[in-house]
Amino acid sequence: MRITPSILPLTAEGLCFEARGVTILRGVDLVVQAGPPTVVLGPNGAGKSVLLRLLHGLLAPSSGRIAWAGPEAEARRRQTMVFQRPVMLRRSVLANAAYPMRVAGLPRLECRSRALEALRWVGLADMAGRSARRLSGGEQQRLALARAAALAPELLFLDEPTASLDPSATRAVEAIVADFAARGCKVVMTTHDLGQARRLAGDVAFLHGGRLLEHRPASDFFNTPASPEATAFLRGELLW
Amino acid sequence: MSDLAIAATTALRLVAHGDAGLLQIVGLSLRVSFAAVLAAALVGLPFGALLAVARFPGRGALVIMTNALMGLPPVVAGLLIYLLLSRSGPLGAFGLLFTPTAMVIAQAVLVAPILAALSRQMLEAMWDEYAEQLRSFRVSAWQAVPTLLWDGRLALLTVLLAGFGRASAEVGAVMIVGGNIDGFTRMMTTTIALETSKGDLPLALALGAVLMVIVLGVNAVAQAARGASARWAG
Numbered sequence: 001m002r003i004t005p006s007i008l009p010l011t012a013e014g015l016c017f018e019a020r021g022v023t024i025l026r027g028v029d030l031v032v033q034a035g036p037p038t039v040v041l042g043p044n045g046a047g048k049s050v051l052l053r054l055l056h057g058l059l060a061p062s063s064g065r066i067a068w069a070g071p072e073a074e075a076r077r078r079q080t081m082v083f084q085r086p087v088m089l090r091r092s093v094l095a096n097a098a099y100p101m102r103v104a105g106l107p108r109l110e111c112r113s114r115a116l117e118a119l120r121w122v123g124l125a126d127m128a129g130r131s132a133r134r135l136s137g138g139e140q141q142r143l144a145l146a147r148a149a150a151l152a153p154e155l156l157f158l159d160e161p162t163a164s165l166d167p168s169a170t171r172a173v174e175a176i177v178a179d180f181a182a183r184g185c186k187v188v189m190t191t192h193d194l195g196q197a198r199r200l201a202g203d204v205a206f207l208h209g210g211r212l213l214e215h216r217p218a219s220d221f222f223n224t225p226a227s228p229e230a231t232a233f234l235r236g237e238l239l240w
Numbered sequence: 241m242s243d244l245a246i247a248a249t250t251a252l253r254l255v256a257h258g259d260a261g262l263l264q265i266v267g268l269s270l271r272v273s274f275a276a277v278l279a280a281a282l283v284g285l286p287f288g289a290l291l292a293v294a295r296f297p298g299r300g301a302l303v304i305m306t307n308a309l310m311g312l313p314p315v316v317a318g319l320l321i322y323l324l325l326s327r328s329g330p331l332g333a334f335g336l337l338f339t340p341t342a343m344v345i346a347q348a349v350l351v352a353p354i355l356a357a358l359s360r361q362m363l364e365a366m367w368d369e370y371a372e373q374l375r376s377f378r379v380s381a382w383q384a385v386p387t388l389l390w391d392g393r394l395a396l397l398t399v400l401l402a403g404f405g406r407a408s409a410e411v412g413a414v415m416i417v418g419g420n421i422d423g424f425t426r427m428m429t430t431t432i433a434l435e436t437s438k439g440d441l442p443l444a445l446a447l448g449a450v451l452m453v454i455v456l457g458v459n460a461v462a463q464a465a466r467g468a469s470a471r472w473a474g
Binding site: 056058076077080081083086087089090091099100103104131133134 | 369370372373374375376377378379383387390391392393394472473
């Protein structure tokens with residue numbers, strides 16, 4: 001049970017992002033509510049990863065603004081992000097899971113027990129003493145999710161979490177993501193995998209060419225896409 | 241028997257019998273060089289890591305200066321430390337000139353830029369990989385320094401070795417600030433230089449051999465340690 005007020009909804013207004021003269025996002029307005037996962041969908045190069053990095057604060061928008069329900073510092077503290085290829089520190093699996101809590105200043109013993117609990121949750125507890133960089137790609141992604149879970153975030157950004165994984169590792173990661181959502185953690189994830197979006201999404205934000213063309217409940221989006229681009233994307237046509 | 245052969249047999253005998261004078265010189269050399277590398281590491285490694293992580297005005301100049309100082313001639317470093325420590329110098333009151341401490345300081349000054357420049361280079365590559373993830377964890381530059389130093393520990397061992405190589409091999413700086421005083425500040429390298437110029441080759445040869453063995457041994461131990469942990473870390 002959460003006693004502190006939520007950091008959501010997250011409101012983005014007129015987000016634009018340019019890098020080296022190339023416009024990547026053109027005026028994105030998006031409201032992210034608490035609830036089932038929001039999936040940012042779109043073809044490669046649509047600006048999905050950049051949008052996530054802007055929302056998470058890793059990039060600063062060229063124009064536009066991002067607002068949280070509470071103070072920004074508090075919002076940043078209660079969110080985390082898992083990358084497409086997560087960075088594994090040159091340490092043990094357990095030390096990796098505990099690291100973000102350690103730098104946040106939590107006591108060593110608490111970090112250890114929360115890290116172990118998170119590792120058990122993703123099924124990596126028996127590998128706690130191994131070197132994280134020796135894990136397979138799927139195991140590394142599960143470790144990254146455990147590392148995020150140990151922080152008990154209210155909001156989790158996932159950037160293409162299964163893009164470089166095989167089907168069985170993808171299933172495992174999707175199960176963990178669904179579990180995050182079931183525990184009340186808001187998930188915002190990008191994917192270009194339609195099947196994954198259908199399995200996980202509560203609502204879909206469809207990006208194309210740096211514009212947010214649609215943002216609707218998943219069932220509406222998949223049954224009756226409003227834009228021709230989304231219609232073509234759902235038919236499996238190649239868009240760019 | 242040729243002079244060289246005689247010198248070599250005498251050298252062997254000195255080593256085999258554990259000649260007291262020889263042991264004393266070897267012991268002092270090791271103590272001074274290890275202390276110098278330790279002192280240089282305490283300053284040079286965090287400085288190198290900070291240069292790898294932080295972005296501030298003047299950083300480029302600092303990087304160039306650190307790289308340039310790697311080539312600081314030992315005699316120049318020795319001269320500067322000499323001026324600092326001499327009776328009339330700013331640190332003269334401590335009476336450190338011609339003591340082992342002065343030699344440690346001189347070698348540390350030579351080694352610190354090497355450790356800083358090499359660790360900066362190596363940790364910057366690691367930072368490229370880590371930066372985004374660590375920023376997501378809201379890790380500050382000050383927190384990133386110990387993270388990088390710990391995660392780079394394997395490669396930093398090689399950096400420390402380069403520093404130890406420099407310290408144990410140099411003559412000029414310790415000669416100037418140590419004074420090569422028999423039984424007090426006489427190092428392997430300074431003794432080799434002195435005995436060679438006196439024509440007393442056996443002791444010089446014996447010390448040369450010991451110096452080689454020590455450098456090889458330290459490298460071998462470090463190599464083994466690196467191999468063992470690399471097998472774990474993958």
